[in-house]
Amino acid sequence: MTFLHKHILGTRQLSAQDITMILDTAESFKEINTRDIKKVPTLRGKTVVNLFYEASTRTRTSFEIAEKRLSADAVNISASSSSVVKGETLEDTARNIEAMRPDIIVIRHSASGAADYLARRLDCSIINAGDGAHEHPSQALLDLFTMRQHRGRIRGLTVTIIGDITHSRVARSNLFALTTMGARVRLAGPGTMIPPGIEKLGCEVFTSMEEALAGADVVMMLRIQLERQGRSLLPSLREYARFYGLNRDKLQLAREDALVMHPGPMNRGVEICSDVADGGQNVILEQVENGVAVRMALLYLVSGPVADNP
Amino acid sequence: MSHSETLILDGAAIRRALTRISHEILEKNKGTKDLVLLGIPTGGDYLAAELAAIIAGIEGVEVPYGVLDITLYRDDLSHKTIRPLRKTDLPFSPDDRRVVMVDEVLFTGRTIRAAMDAIMDLGRPRSIQLAVLIDRGHRELPIRPDYVGRNVPTSREEEVHVDFDSNHKPIGVRLIKP
Numbered sequence: 001m002t003f004l005h006k007h008i009l010g011t012r013q014l015s016a017q018d019i020t021m022i023l024d025t026a027e028s029f030k031e032i033n034t035r036d037i038k039k040v041p042t043l044r045g046k047t048v049v050n051l052f053y054e055a056s057t058r059t060r061t062s063f064e065i066a067e068k069r070l071s072a073d074a075v076n077i078s079a080s081s082s083s084v085v086k087g088e089t090l091e092d093t094a095r096n097i098e099a100m101r102p103d104i105i106v107i108r109h110s111a112s113g114a115a116d117y118l119a120r121r122l123d124c125s126i127i128n129a130g131d132g133a134h135e136h137p138s139q140a141l142l143d144l145f146t147m148r149q150h151r152g153r154i155r156g157l158t159v160t161i162i163g164d165i166t167h168s169r170v171a172r173s174n175l176f177a178l179t180t181m182g183a184r185v186r187l188a189g190p191g192t193m194i195p196p197g198i199e200k201l202g203c204e205v206f207t208s209m210e211e212a213l214a215g216a217d218v219v220m221m222l223r224i225q226l227e228r229q230g231r232s233l234l235p236s237l238r239e240y241a242r243f244y245g246l247n248r249d250k251l252q253l254a255r256e257d258a259l260v261m262h263p264g265p266m267n268r269g270v271e272i273c274s275d276v277a278d279g280g281q282n283v284i285l286e287q288v289e290n291g292v293a294v295r296m297a298l299l300y301l302v303s304g305p306v307a308d309n310p
Numbered sequence: 311m312s313h314s315e316t317l318i319l320d321g322a323a324i325r326r327a328l329t330r331i332s333h334e335i336l337e338k339n340k341g342t343k344d345l346v347l348l349g350i351p352t353g354g355d356y357l358a359a360e361l362a363a364i365i366a367g368i369e370g371v372e373v374p375y376g377v378l379d380i381t382l383y384r385d386d387l388s389h390k391t392i393r394p395l396r397k398t399d400l401p402f403s404p405d406d407r408r409v410v411m412v413d414e415v416l417f418t419g420r421t422i423r424a425a426m427d428a429i430m431d432l433g434r435p436r437s438i439q440l441a442v443l444i445d446r447g448h449r450e451l452p453i454r455p456d457y458v459g460r461n462v463p464t465s466r467e468e469e470v471h472v473d474f475d476s477n478h479k480p481i482g483v484r485l486i487k488p
Contacts, residue, residue, distance in 0.1 A: 028379065028395035037431045040382040070382075300382075 003301045007119045007126040010135035011177035019181055023145050025297035026290070032069060033292055043072035043303055046103040051094070052129070053079040053109040058264055058288060059129050059138070063106050066295035075102070090114060091121060098122045104299060107131070125302040133167045139263050140173035142294040144181065146287050147218055150259055155182035160212045160254070162244055163222025163271055164193040164233070170263045171222060175203055188212035189222075189244060192233040209244050213253040220261040221246050221271045237270050247273040251281065259283050318462055318470075319483040324443065327459035328357070328480075331441055332364040334457050339408050344436065346407045347375035350425055351396045353414035356478040357443060361412060376400035378411070383424035404433040410457075414472040416442040419453035444483060446470050 003021055005013070014022075032040055048067045052060050060076065067074040077097070079085070084093060090109065097105065104125045107115050112132030119126040130136040148154055159178055165171045165187050175198075178185050185203040187194060188211075199205050206212035213219060224240060234240050251260065260272075260282040268274050276282065319327065339345050342365065349358030358375045365373050379396040411425055426438060441457035446464040462485065464470065469486040 025395050028397050031398055032382075035432065040431065041427065042382040 008298050009115050009128045011137045011140050011173045022297050026293040029296040030293040041071045043070040046072045048072045048074050048104045049102045050076045051107045062291040066292050094118050135173045136169040137173050139170050140177045142291040145290045157183045157217040159218040160186040160216040161220045162188045165189050166193050166195045168222050186212045216254040218259045241270050246276050248275050314487045316485045318485050321481045324480045331457045342371045344407050345373050347410050348378045349412045353472050354412045358412040374402045380424040380428050383428045404435040406436050408437050409435040410439045412441050415444045415470045419449045419451035422453050
């Protein structure tokens with residue numbers, strides 16, 4: 001069995017076999033994260049640049065820890081403290097970084113397609129850590145890993161994703177990965193937040209949160225991006241919370257043992273109430289924990305010898 | 311492609327070799343105190359289980375055994391196709407133990423080098439010893455086994471295969487000439 005991807009740009013390009021291999025590999029890395037010495041020499045001598053054009057705590061820290069546990073040399077660049085503020089283009093910045101010969105660039109950017117753009121122009125491996133409203137593959141893979149850990153499988157699960165679907169790269173990456181693996185995906189949110197035609201990607205669309213929750217195995221809440229589009233699409237946060245926020249009463253519509261997930265950071269009291277966010281069914285911190293193992297798997301797999309196909 | 315195969319050891323011969331190795335391990339370590347077996351996949355983990363069972367039959371003591379995946383410690387990551395990782399599973403800490411690594415075929419010694427690094431990351435054993443079913447020569451590192459089932463002179467091009475049945479019992483060792 002081989003892994004033939006040089007880049008991880010999205011879950012859309014990944015086959016069921018690829019995803020299974022990533023999750024199985026992550027399973028082995030999880031053990032390393034529980035050791036006293038949390039480090040293996042696998043990527044010794046490799047340089048990884050984390051190029052983050054958007055604010056991030058979780059994802060950037062998670063990638064950096066994953067890189068360090070594999071003994072790679074990690075370098076962080078954040079847009080606010082780099083020459084981006086001096087007006088350099090993405091391509092120029094990336095070419096300059098590439099001239100220093102990194103092996104992998106992990107990129108987060110506000111423009112959809114930024115990772116793909118770099119993958120076409122640079123020789124090193126590119127891992128997409130979130131590009132605009134397009135994809136966030138490592139997040140979706142850690143979500144699947146967490147589901148598989150609790151349910152033993154992905155196939156046949158009903159996963160309900162609720163929130164601003166239009167602007168959510170997490171929703172899109174999950175949708176591709178989950179349908180590839182044979183899960184049923186339901187999307188729910190206000191009409192202004194559901195892209196028209198998305199049901200063609202193989203999911204069911206609901207405007208009623210209650211209907212979308214009925215019998216679900218997994219409930220995934222998305223963050224309302226207050227700093228972005230939130231205001232113009234919503235009459236008020238209070239109204240949003242009433243119709244699309246998850247609280248204990250609504251959660252009872254899902255299966256009794258349904259998992260509650262959130263990619264973070266949470267807006268408590270908006271899309272999720274504290275009694276659910278801290279309740280017995282939440283696996284939110286497990287998602288974070290598993291993120292390190294999944295990202296180690298991605299870094300390891302793209303570092304192997306690859307055929308020329310992307 | 312024409313190639314010839316020779317059966318070097320059959321199931322009974324393997325059994326006798328493992329029994330002798332078990333006695334040698336007990337003799338050298340003066341019993342089972344602090345003794346643990348660590349099998350290197352794939353194959354070495356099955357042999358470690360066999361040795362543990364034989365030692366239990368001789369001494370009446372269950373010697374703990376574990377699985378050590380060394381893929382992440384290999385020095386040839388960029389040359390070989392990536393293979394699925396096996397989970398390292400140690401039901402014990404190697405601290406202050408007498409660790410016997412178990413592998414099926416000793417060849418260049420690079421796997422054993424990687425295995426020693428892997429063990430050192432998990433703890434500080436009192437000693438590390440090496441048991442192999444087949445030593446086929448061609449060492450590239452200063453590594454020698456403590457216990458050998460059979461020395462088999464080979465050429466570099468030949469391959470040595472240890473076969474297991476569906477219950478992970480060793481049933482034969484084949485030398486394959488290209």
